[in-house]
Amino acid sequence: MELWFTENHSEGARFSIKIKEHIHSEKSKFQQIDFFDSYEFGRFFTLDGYVMVTEKDEFIYHDMIAHAPMATNPNIKNVLIIGGGDGGSVRELTRYSSIEKIDMVEIDERVVRCCQKYLPITASKLEDRRVNLYFEDGVKFVENKENIYDLIIVDSTDPIGPGEGLFTTEFYKNCYKALTNNGILINQNESPYYPFNAREMKRSHKKIKSIFPLSKIYQFHMPTYGSGHWLFGFASKGIDPIKDFKPKEWLKLGLKTKYYNIDxxxxxxxxxxxxxxxLKNLED
Amino acid sequence: MELWFTENHSEGARFSIKIKEHIHSEKSKFQQIDFFDSYEFGRFFTLDGYVMVTEKDEFIYHDMIAHAPMATNPNIKNVLIIGGGDGGSVRELTRYSSIEKIDMVEIDERVVRCCQKYLPITASKLEDRRVNLYFEDGVKFVENKENIYDLIIVDSTDPIGPGEGLFTTEFYKNCYKALTNNGILINQNESPYYPFNAREMKRSHKKIKSIFPLSKIYQFHMPTYGSGHWLFGFASKGIDPIKDFKPKEWLKLGLKTKYYNIDxxxxxxxxxxxxxxxLKNLED
Structure with a gap:
């Protein structure tokens, strides 16, 4: 018998992973959660049938989400992560001794608990003493927060299901207020290739651009996400990922990374x- | 009824494309050739069951194979393309009026004839007066050629089947000899992600590095190739794609490109x- 997990990347394209074992399946209050062992990608998990994290390539996503802002502003001390229940973004950030506090707000506690049980590769640092876990709606969490965080990471699913509110103008406005003057917002900004992702890429960039004085997009090769071409947004009140980039300071930290580097x-x-x-023609 | 084309990207990962119509199928002297119309990728064709070119993303591959060397040495006049039967590499090169001659050596005439019939988007410039088509083995074609070409592009399939000889040390040595002093070799250099491609990536880079004084690798996002993370090799007798890069001269040409740009x-x-x-640990 052969068992294959299949994800639709678009209406006309599918990606399938050969499965050793379907090790866990549950329906939480928010979504369908599944964990698998696979031949090519090791352990991986899905939310509502979409691949979130695989052992084989999670390092790419988490390197790019964490180190790009940290190498731009090495003085980041207070961080807010919204989503990211797998713990990979927390793991990378806890490698910086300069960070004093990480608030992580994940709407679905079951994602965190399952990752702690089945995916220690990403969840292993959730117990770091600097990490505070909040199991609540990130949209509400940032309301009325002012001038608190040096970095906000929106480590969300696609804008369907529980992640939807994390792609709204209101939410981005609250992030802006919650950030300090040197604050940076990093957000999961979808992909330019397949129609659904491309539409959402433009939508979220348009909203962020209307609020933040600086709003850029950066890309990386993420093989288990549709098309393999994925994007993060980098927005700030002025700090620039190229002009303010501090490669020498970052190199001094001596962090070993498998994807990220100063080039x-x-x-x-x-x-x-x-x-x-x-990204220019945002009216479409 | 739903018709899906499926390609194995590795033993444990598959990619499938929803098909409107299977418009052509034949077995040439060298390989199985198939053309399809699809919903997501438009017209595309496969050799021995592997996707070669799709209407949707061929511009990425052909932009990167042609413009990277041309923007490094704008004095390229004589070009040799080995493989590339779809004509996309020729199409991009014919946009440079400075190029005087393009020899294209494709072992399988049927690939060219089928692309001329079914894939005009890439094959349309094969009748440019500067293009000479040779239907023979590229490995033999470069034997005993000396100091002739300013650019050799190895636009090959994977190193299985008819493309195999294009990944040998002997062949790369002959390319070296066939190049002028300022000559550049660009080769399809596989991908780092799945085991088969990663092994071949290392093998071909190791061979080229042992022959050429300068040997670099560059990457691009190619969604319909396995993992979406694809590489070309850039080798030369000294000319450097970064140090000798001529962005201003290239911009002056006013070429519109959908993927390539000076950044x-x-x-x-x-x-x-x-x-x-x-790429450093090539002994593995």
Whole structure:
């Protein structure tokens, strides 16, 4: 018998993973959660049938979400992560001794508990003494927060289901207020290639751009996400990921990373022409 | 009824494309050739069951294979393309009026004839007066050629089947001899992600590095190839894609490109740490 997990990347494209074992399945209050062991990608988990994290390539996503802002502003002390229940973003951030506090707000406690049980590779640092876990709605959590965080990471699913509120103008406005003057907002900004992701890429960038004085997009190769071409947003009140980038300070920390490095940092902000044009023509 | 084309990206990962119509199928002397119309990727064709070119993303591959060398040495006049039967590499090169001659050597005439019939988007410039088509073995074609070409592009399939000889040390040595002093070799250099491609990536880089004084790798996002993370090799007798890069001269040409641009040119040579390490540890 062969068991294959299949995800639709678009209406006309599918990606399938050969499964050793379906090790856990549950329906939480918010979504369907499944864990699998696979031949090619090791352990991985899905939410509502979409791949979130695989052992094989999670390092790419988490390197790019954490180190790009940290190498731009090494004085980041207070961090807010919204989503990111797998713990991978927390894990990378806890490697910086300069960080004093990480608030992580995940709406679905079951995602965290399952990852702690089945995916220690990402969840292992959730017990770091600097980490505070909040199991509540991130949209509400940032309301009325002012000038608190040096970094907010929106480590969300696609804007369907529980992640939807994390793609609204109201939410981004509250993030802006919650950030300090040197604050940075990093958000999961979808992908330019398949129609659904491309539409959401433009929508979220348009909203963030209307609120933040600086709003850029950077890219990375994420093989288990649709098209393998994935994006994060980098927004701030002025701090610039290229002009304010501090490669020497970052190198001094001696952090070993498997994807991120100081060349990739700069290279990732160089976008293909068709992506640049999509991000300019935001009225579509 | 639903018709899906499926390609194995590795033993444990598959990619499937929803098909409107299977419009052509034949077995040439060298390989199985198939053309399809699809919902997501438009017209595409496969060789021995592997996706070669789709209407949707061929521009990425052909932009990166042609413009990276041309923007490094704008004096390229004589070009040799080995493989590339779809004509996409020729199409991009014919946009440079400075190029005087393009020899294209494709072992399988049927690939060219089928692309001329079914895939005009890439094959349309094969009748440019500067293009000479040779239907023979590229490995033999470069034997005994000396100091002739300013650019050789190895636009090959994977190193199985008819493409195998294009990944040998002997062949790369003959390319070296066939190049002028300022000559550049660009080769399809596989991908770092899945085991088969990663092994071949290392093998071909190791061979080229042993022959050429300068040997670099650059990357791009190619959604319909396994993992979406694909590489070309850039080798030369000294000319450097970063130090000798001529962005101003290239911009003056006014070429419109959908993927390539002068930022991507530099960014593409910034490789993830795990890829850098694979390319250093070539003994594995």
């Amino acid at each position: 990739i940092h700069k290279g990732a902000f160089a976008l293909p022409t068709y992506v640049q044009e999509m | 991507i040119h530099k960014g593409a040579f910034a490789l993830p740490t795990y890829v850098q390490e694979m």
